[in-house]
Amino acid sequence: MTVSPDYCWSCYKDEPFPTTGGVYIVCFECGHIYVTEQDLVDAYNLEIQEINRQSARERADGFEHLYSSGLPELPMKTSGDSIRFCQHCLHDF
Numbered sequence: 001m002t003v004s005p006d007y008c009w010s011c012y013k014d015e016p017f018p019t020t021g022g023v024y025i026v027c028f029e030c031g032h033i034y035v036t037e038q039d040l041v042d043a044y045n046l047e048i049q050e051i052n053r054q055s056a057r058e059r060a061d062g063f064e065h066l067y068s069s070g071l072p073e074l075p076m077k078t079s080g081d082s083i084r085f086c087q088h089c090l091h092d093f
Helices: 037-060
Strands: none
Touching: none
């Protein structure tokens, strides 16, 4: 199997590498390309939303004892500056 050098091993597809302007960040583990900072923030927030939804379902299903510490919902990000890992393979940047 021949793959592009811009292939993402987490998405299993070639990444859209722009020919002008560069990219925000590339994961050197899986090869995922975040073209803009907003791409990274959106991917992060999508995962956080799912974690928060799952936590709410568990509380509603009688697992509230897992949350006895009053763990709040995880906050969303507005900037990629504090996101330190790939949202697809969890590798550190």
